Amino acid sequence: MVDTVQPFRLENGEPVIIGTECGAxxxxxxPAVTLGCERCGTHGEGLNSRAFAMKGHLLSAADVLPGTEKGFSLATIELENGPAIRAILAESAPLKIGASVLGRIETVDDKSVVRFYVNAD
Ligand SMILES: [Zn+2]
Structure with a gap:
């Protein structure tokens, strides 16, 4: 079964993103889409929720509304053990494409959100 309620959580103390894996x-x-696998068409019970570690590398980044109070950086991140995702970066462009990034679950305006940081190690 695919859980579409909460897209992220802590698992053994580590933040994970909840996506979908095709069983076939x-x-x-x-994000989790239950219509069917875009590669082979498997649907329903053939799809499973899967947790992906919030570790990956930067494929692209762009500043949205730069220089304004509402500005943020939108990134495409390829997860080490999962798909490429779109996510909010805590840092502004320019950023090094290929840099390793780590996601954290943070509280902003009383809501849990995920933000990725360039991994400085
Ligand atoms: Zn498939």
């Missing part, structure tokens, strides 16, 4: 061809994606 092992294709993975995020």
């Amino acid at each position: 061809c092992q294709h993975t994606w995020f």
Whole structure:
């Protein structure tokens, strides 16, 4: 079964993103979409929720509304053990494409959100 309620959580103290894995061809994606696998068409019970570690590398980044109070950086991040996702970066462009990034669950305006940080190690 695919859980579409909460897209992230802590698992053994580590933040994870909840996406979907196809049981037939092992294709993975995020966010969870239950219509069917975009690669092989498997649907329903053939799809499973899967937790992906919030570790990956930067494929692209762009500043949205730069220089304003509402500005943020939107990134495409390829997860180490999962699909490429779109996410909010805590840092502004320019950023090094290929840099390793780590996600954290933070509280902003009383809501839990995920933000990715460039990994400085
Ligand atoms: Zn599939």
